[in-house]
Amino acid sequence: MFRVFCVAVTLASLMSCAPQPDCRNWRTYKFFVVASADDVAGCLAAGVDVGATDRDGGTVLHLAALGAKDPAVINILVDAGLDLGAGDKAGRTPLHWAALINETPAIFRALIAAGADVSARDMWGQTPLTQARLASNAAAISVLSRVAGAQ
Template identity: 40%
Template sequence: MGLTPLMIAAVRGGGLDTGEDIENNEDSTAQVISDLLAQGAELNATMDKTGETSLHLAARFARADAAKRLLDAGADANSQDNTGRTPLHAAVAADAMGVFQILLRNRATNLNARMHDGTTPLILAARLAIEGMVEDLITADADINAADNSGKTALHWAAAVNNTEAVNILLMHHANRDAQDDKDETPLFLAAREGSYEASKALLDNFANREITDHMDRLPRDVASERLHHDIVRLLDEH
């Protein structure tokens, strides 16, 4: 698959996990990485199949010790794999909180990096409903209203997957509650379509506009009714 020794060190540390106490293991990881780099190992080499670097792999396998050492050595924090994912995207997807925090605090990290489909780390965190990451990204100044290639913002995605916690956090930080995607769909429209009751309620509690139609002139109520989400139809009528 095109793995280099440095990539293996990033994934496995100083070797296979022997069950020894973690501190020795972390030290040996750092040491192996340092030794390989001292011998001229290529820091930003990419895997043949996926285009991932050692830093991507450290993120994907939640190896904070390796990630720190790689960044200290000057690894590219924003290198993109074959899907356009940066190490920060990989850390979000893997729920690798340690690596995530290290990348967040690293000045070079682009918090608004976009995958080939336009997904930013904030959109990914909202979509995957990973606890704490949405708030941390907003606090670190990620663009709250950034949209992907289909015009969907983090709030659209959080509403669609009924990630109420993210919906509330995004609204609290003034995300555009009535943003419209390429099909003129608002977050409330998506919540109504997908049957996301709690998200619909949170949006209505925050004065989302229920009169905005999509590109086919349908209201959120229309699409909820069409999909037989009777609880949401009732909510839209009575809220």
């Protein structure tokens, strides 16, 4: 019995070694790279500033679109009232940001299903698909070209 207890304690301590998001890092790309939907919901419940922007004018939805791997993170933020059409200082929407480096097709599908405009243009006239092509982001190109072609 003691051996089973020791194994359980050891496993629990190993699981706690995984990177855990810290709500103090809420407004960072690094937060959303490791954050689960539960982490985001927990930070929202703790009263983080959902209206905060970074130096480029991006919202936390922009940051989540850039780094999240779990589409539930996107859904939670949209349900919390974050604007899919919000542009940063250059007019780039969260979908534009995702097209730059996020390689998780489910993130693009979540943004689009929630109402992101695939034809939105930034101040240079670029759409999210244009940005995906410039960044050679195959996952983004695949999803966005199918949606753009269907319109």
